[in-house]
Amino acid sequence: MANLPDLKIRVGPLNLKNPVLTASGTFGYGAEFAPLMDLNRLGGIVVKGISLRPREGNQPPRIVETPCGMLNAIGLANVGLEAFLEEKLPRLRKLRTAVIVNIYGNSVEEYGEVAAGLRGADGISAIEVNISCPNVKQGGMAFGTDPDMSARVTARVVKAADRPVIVKLSPNVTDIRRIAMAVEDAGADALTLINTLTGMAVDIERRVPRLANVSGGLSGPAIRPVALYMVRQAVKAVRIPVIGVGGIMDYRDALEFLIAGARAVQVGTANFVHPRTGLHIIDGLTDFCRAYDIPAIEHIIGTLKEK
Amino acid sequence: MANLPDLKIRVGPLNLKNPVLTASGTFGYGAEFAPLMDLNRLGGIVVKGISLRPREGNQPPRIVETPCGMLNAIGLANVGLEAFLEEKLPRLRKLRTAVIVNIYGNSVEEYGEVAAGLRGADGISAIEVNISCPNVKQGGMAFGTDPDMSARVTARVVKAADRPVIVKLSPNVTDIRRIAMAVEDAGADALTLINTLTGMAVDIERRVPRLANVSGGLSGPAIRPVALYMVRQAVKAVRIPVIGVGGIMDYRDALEFLIAGARAVQVGTANFVHPRTGLHIIDGLTDFCRAYDIPAIEHIIGTLKEK
């Protein structure tokens, strides 16, 4: 055990026991996976997006499988701020891992209200602001594709919140660097990217969209090359830390992001394929560091050699 | 044979024997596939992007496989306008299928010069303008992500060309509709979308990008949901016809695009997986129309029912 590599990592003001988090919307409120694994081993859990009031979500069908990926149009179904604090947080609080609350609002003000509503709540390590959900009519992606709006949402949340603010970006933009820089300037402590790419699928027999919502968000290994590219772009554009997410299925995928400069990664769709993916990645990173005599995961981050 | 469905289709000024074309850069100059199939059965062939002068392309490695897709950074390697006219066109001209010449320039002027250089040349059904290549330093995608630049390139080519002009759009934009409308207004006869999504992959052992060019274009079934969504967006935004491309592997995929409103489709990466994919799709469309008693493929186009 003496030569166990050190997986601890700092993501701005956040101290994580390892760089492997679960992504919002793919891990529920943690409890769902508790029967299958020791949640405390994770670097952190990002909970399903919380809005001020409960949201029932979109009509079904809400998901459809695509080549090496899936489309979802859940529509940010969630229990709402109040129920989250009362029913979900007490259980999450008991975990010995970072709990990050993903939030969403219909307006700049509402984002602020949700952040304010989380003030003082025990057991929340950070807030992750979703300005990039493609599956809701109002707000969501509309904020995330415009640098000014992104900055306004960020500033509002930073002002209202009493803990670190991570902003999660949409990949559905012409130049991710512009958004990243605007959000950095507005005071974000870190960035997460990417959220899903907008996509669609058609039922050719019935000639209707396969999702009731028509379009949805593409996730899974299919999007990994796009995610990695955007993470790299962001890493080069800002000084705040970047958390990489998109199509990570195993430790090798995670390493691609870490080498490209992400200080942590999130596992999303892979949780559906294998619920213990996060733990497998932690084990894989440990073995990799050992095999290559790397004393700490920190030594790997951002080591990509570009000519 | 009496009840063979009619696959003929008009794409603006173009009359195609069926809606199945091969995509630029994935079918060479046609000749490469001639030993394996009857090229005349295709609706058309879009040749590799031609520039004013020969281009040697990027350093290798130029391609890397990704989940359900591939990244390429060929860098528009091509023989150049002159050699194309002298060496490639004579053979293409003999085919009884539409030949569409994909063109590319380093500047608005150069686009015009290539189009002008094709004037009067026999056996070219249309020009497809690539304003969306992510793999070249100058121009390329820079044009395709800006509505004004897209319009300027389009107008210049339309002015210089003596045949129909199709403009091929980049998916790496915040709002594809804005680009589509700008290009329509500038006089394009049709649109093709999508070109590749920008992506990247990392060699974790050597900690270098897997492509010498660092980033490349993602193609293949992985991107199909994104392509379909963008095609649908464009179909709803413009009146000129739209040609759909991105991840089409079989006739069912082709039907998704046709139902969503594309008047023709292009087969790209699938040619590498199976060189006769285009023909299989034509056969599949024929059988599908027969099975559902659809007299002409025209009856399928744009029949998507959205609530």
Place this chain on the structure above:
Amino acid sequence: MITEQTSQIAFNKQVASRVFLMGLKSPEMRAAAVPGQFVMIRVRQAMDPLLRRPFSICRADGDLILVLYRVVGRGTEILSEMRQGDSLDVMGPLGRGFGHPPDGRRAILTAGGMGIAPLLFLGDSVGFLGCNLLAGFASSDQVIGPDRVGLLNVEMSVATDDGTLGRQGTVADLMEEHLSHMDPEPGMVFACGPIPMLKAIAAIAMRRDIPCQVSLETTMACGLGACQGCAVKASGRRDRSYWHVCREGPVFDARDLDWGAL
């Protein structure tokens, strides 16, 4: 208790046209499973197809759980090619199973097509003294009876759309027929099958005020209640808009569903 493990295939054999029966070794799941629950199976170690596929447990036997599946697409095609000794990632048992009829009264079990799967497990646990198992199929070559999965203590009445076996008609017709000479009325109706069939059965049961439980199928991603992908609309009688089939189902009280939205 939910288990996620690599299970060995004890057998995988064809039992009807395009229908296969697979035995998966899992003492853990076998011990925990109740009728109506399902498992999520990763059909192969590959990224395409990406998601696991849900299958009802159709029988628990020795240290095996059995699934009965019809080949309808790529995933089930791949499953059908697996051989004895191969292994699969399996997670389960998942969801809420069937409830019990009030004060142990007789139950009617109605199945449409592959909907037979969970009802075989239920029928086996109740025994033929406790229930009438009624099943509808398109045609005689589609019929899958208890014998096909090795169950001898379950009897089944059959209807086929084309009359090639049993009564000609639907399982709803069969149910009406049985109800007409059952006395006392059954304590509960259980149903699994295509939506139109479930609608018909639920309508009959609700009209007669017989409690009715239906088992639903939807597309699923996680199977654990985490992704919210498997939503179905709840009826007005509940203080929520949607149920999650994987966790609050797949078995529901018919009155808790918004049948108009299904």
Place this chain on the structure above:
Amino acid sequence: MITEQTSQIAFNKQVASRVFLMGLKSPEMRAAAVPGQFVMIRVRQAMDPLLRRPFSICRADGDLILVLYRVVGRGTEILSEMRQGDSLDVMGPLGRGFGHPPDGRRAILTAGGMGIAPLLFLGDSVGFLGCNLLAGFASSDQVIGPDRVGLLNVEMSVATDDGTLGRQGTVADLMEEHLSHMDPEPGMVFACGPIPMLKAIAAIAMRRDIPCQVSLETTMACGLGACQGCAVKASGRRDRSYWHVCREGPVFDARDLDWGAL
């Protein structure tokens, strides 16, 4: 003539540690193939892995073409699990094969590791009277000789890095040794293997002015010269910047390559 077809697997057997030999039924390819050419194989009917994998033809026998492959990743892993009677999409023969030594002089064939594959075919067509086949491997358990693919008219001299079989050293050492007592000098050197090995062999040959042909490996998408994905830098002596390994290769005159860029 290039054929694209679904070919039946006549056999697929392990012949060394992680190395397999596969026989594919294809009278068409068998008739057309010349040593140095390759085939593109779709390892399964799925979208992942997406692209075909290139493999040299290591022997033509009856109506079979044989490929010898090492399991190095997912695609070859899947291939190794295929069984006799299964079918695969195969396209070939592709590329330009090896040329002939001037005026029928003796040739030296040098292989590094799996580079042995195309040279076995070449050795078979030349016969041991026409060539010396020299091969280097990491260790004795990696050694694959002509006997492993059923060739009896080919002899091979071996070097291993660790000296566990044959001479200790590299195939370049072996070649130097052979050259030192070959008279007259060989008419041609053929080489296939990892880039450092090819560099060493080509350097020796070019220093002595012996014509040298090397067979290269690159990542490929189409195999037909259409995608331009398989480019390697050409040397200054040619009026082009890049070669396409799938079409203008995989066999090249060593002088036509920019060795600094490889």
